[in-house]
Amino acid sequence: MTQRLRCDETPAWTALQAHYEQVGRHFDVRADFEHNPDRFAQFSQQAPHVFADLSKNRIDAQAEALLLQLAEQCGLVEHRDAMFAGGCINSTEHRAVMHYLLRNQAVAATSQEAAAPVLRGAVADAAMPEVNATLRAMLAFAEAVRADEQITDIVNIGIGGSDLGPQMAVVALQAYAIPGKRFHFVSNVDGDELGEVLTQIRPHSTLFLVASKTFTTRETMTNAHSARQWFLDQAGPGADLGRHFAALTTNLEAAQAFGIRTTFGFRDWVGGRYSMWSAIGLPLAIAIGEAGFRALLGGAHAMDQHFLTAPLAKNLPVRLGLLDVWYRNFHGFSSRSVAPYHHGLRRLPAYLQQLEMESNGKRVDVHGRALSYSTSPVVWGEPGTNGQHAFFQMIHQGTDIVPVEFIAVREPAHDMPGHHAQLVANALAQAQALLQGRSDAGGHRHFPGNRPSSFFVMERMEPVTLGALIALYEHRVFVSGSIWGINSFDQWGVELGKQLAQDIQPRLATGDVHGLDPSTAGLLRQFRPRF
Numbered sequence: 001m002t003q004r005l006r007c008d009e010t011p012a013w014t015a016l017q018a019h020y021e022q023v024g025r026h027f028d029v030r031a032d033f034e035h036n037p038d039r040f041a042q043f044s045q046q047a048p049h050v051f052a053d054l055s056k057n058r059i060d061a062q063a064e065a066l067l068l069q070l071a072e073q074c075g076l077v078e079h080r081d082a083m084f085a086g087g088c089i090n091s092t093e094h095r096a097v098m099h100y101l102l103r104n105q106a107v108a109a110t111s112q113e114a115a116a117p118v119l120r121g122a123v124a125d126a127a128m129p130e131v132n133a134t135l136r137a138m139l140a141f142a143e144a145v146r147a148d149e150q151i152t153d154i155v156n157i158g159i160g161g162s163d164l165g166p167q168m169a170v171v172a173l174q175a176y177a178i179p180g181k182r183f184h185f186v187s188n189v190d191g192d193e194l195g196e197v198l199t200q201i202r203p204h205s206t207l208f209l210v211a212s213k214t215f216t217t218r219e220t221m222t223n224a225h226s227a228r229q230w231f232l233d234q235a236g237p238g239a240d241l242g243r244h245f246a247a248l249t250t251n252l253e254a255a256q257a258f259g260i261r262t263t264f265g266f267r268d269w270v271g272g273r274y275s276m277w278s279a280i281g282l283p284l285a286i287a288i289g290e291a292g293f294r295a296l297l298g299g300a301h302a303m304d305q306h307f308l309t310a311p312l313a314k315n316l317p318v319r320l321g322l323l324d325v326w327y328r329n330f331h332g333f334s335s336r337s338v339a340p341y342h343h344g345l346r347r348l349p350a351y352l353q354q355l356e357m358e359s360n361g362k363r364v365d366v367h368g369r370a371l372s373y374s375t376s377p378v379v380w381g382e383p384g385t386n387g388q389h390a391f392f393q394m395i396h397q398g399t400d401i402v403p404v405e406f407i408a409v410r411e412p413a414h415d416m417p418g419h420h421a422q423l424v425a426n427a428l429a430q431a432q433a434l435l436q437g438r439s440d441a442g443g444h445r446h447f448p449g450n451r452p453s454s455f456f457v458m459e460r461m462e463p464v465t466l467g468a469l470i471a472l473y474e475h476r477v478f479v480s481g482s483i484w485g486i487n488s489f490d491q492w493g494v495e496l497g498k499q500l501a502q503d504i505q506p507r508l509a510t511g512d513v514h515g516l517d518p519s520t521a522g523l524l525r526q527f528r529p530r531f
């Protein structure tokens with residue numbers, strides 16, 4: 001990787017610091033709305049399937065111009081283009097990052113059209129035949145499962161990226177899910193989770209999907225082995241494991257060694273948290289069918305094209321990623337709350353926690369040098385209107401500023417009179433209240449206002465819009481990670497705990513506390529009589 005200027009060494013960074021001191025620190029969005037009649041138009045835009053209003057944020061044209069200079073001076077475009085050219089940008093794992101190839105399909109493409117990739121180039125041309133062949137095989141399998149009335153329950157066993165994406169999407173697209181089939185997601189090694197699912201299913205009507213990129217993740221392997229044992233015990237003699245288990249993995253040999261003959265693969269250039277577009281999306285494909293899954297890919301692809309081709313000043317992932325940098329590094333905001341005003345998006349905050357914090361929660365740059373500036377904010381949230389009755393108090397009147405991201409759709413999937421208007425009114429009102437505040441009352445009733453928020457609007461929650469929304473988030477995370485000069489595609493921070501768990505587990509049986517710190521030793525003794 002060529003040496004680039006670190007973001008805090010660029011002239012734009014220094015200029016942003018000065019602009020923050022002179023203007024940003026005291027910038028009042030309400031005053032700017034009064035002086036600038038174009039503010040809404042300037043800070044809102046239509047991207048593929050997602051309209052975004054960023055005008056309630058603490059940003060002015062000068063800050064955005066300087067952020068765009070920062071992007072230029074940090075080599076954002078070169079980095080983006082390196083990713084889309086198949087460059088080895090995941091340098092610590094020596095891998096390319098090419099999940100976008102999995103959705104290299106035009107919206108509403110038929111299976112024939114889909115065989116012709118939209119993004120061209122040597123890397124895409126080489127990879128697409130296998131990508132399309134796997135997609136076709138996986139979608140054919142999904143259609144067969146959909147048509148198989150004997151199979152009523154699909155149990156996905158996977159964790160992290162092998163759970164959060166497909167689960168979030170199956171929940172979000174419930175209105176499009178095939179009737180008569182239930183979808184279960186088992187991720188936790190806590191036996192309560194698998195145990196609860198096993199009480200609801202029968203072996204002959206269940207399909208287990210063992211989803212693991214590596215096929216070595218201990219939680220997933222423990223759950224998969226327990227599920228297999230349960231299946232063999234319950235199904236009795238003649239149990240056909242092969243018909244009731246499939247694997248979604250890059251490690252096909254390990255899956256076969258487990259006894260699974262139906263396997264769908266993908267390549268190591270698909271990161272776990274970027275894998276819902278791959279074979280890991282099989283539960284979703286079963287739920288929404290081939291046409292739905294292709295529409296999801298098409299929506300994501302439309303966002304890829306936007307990210308690749310729109311000028312940076314009108315490039316929504318770029319604007320959002322730069323806003324994140326502005327807030328994190330200049331305003332010092334340490335968290336962002338996501339508030340989907342859509343019941344179907346209730347797993348989105350959990351999904352985004354992994355996407356953003358596992359990608360950008362890094363303290364060294366791509367060369368391993370310690371950073372002197374902050375990276376990933378904490379991302380958290382709950383669906384509206386529930387959050388309003390819980391933690392919005394803090395967002396309106398607390399001592400910290402928490403930018404909020406509202407997400408709403410124009411068309412609901414239900415036809416319950418009055419509900420949708422009330423839901424949307426609440427989302428609009430919350431954003432308005434955060435901005436306006438309330439100064440006609442003092443003390444406890446005073447709302448300071450000028451509290452920032454963004455607002456995303458989509459036509460309805462459907463495969464194509466969900467695909468675009470998730471790709472938007474992926475690229476936004478890429479943008480801020482790229483400015484920070486970190487590797488957004490590794491996750492070494494999850495390793496140490498895994499290793500120590502392997503050391504501790506046998507100690508629970510033996511009681512050996514040798515070499516442990518006093519706290520861990522004391523806690524281990526608390527559990528000792530149980531093992």
Ligand SMILES: O=P(O)(O)OC[C@H]1O[C@H](O)[C@H](O)[C@@H](O)[C@@H]1O
Nearest residue numbers: 160161162212213214217272494
């Ligand atoms: O899909 P798997 O190989 O089982 O990995 C599952 C998850 O576990 C890892 O520890 C990482 O933190 C995640 O990025 C990954 O998605």
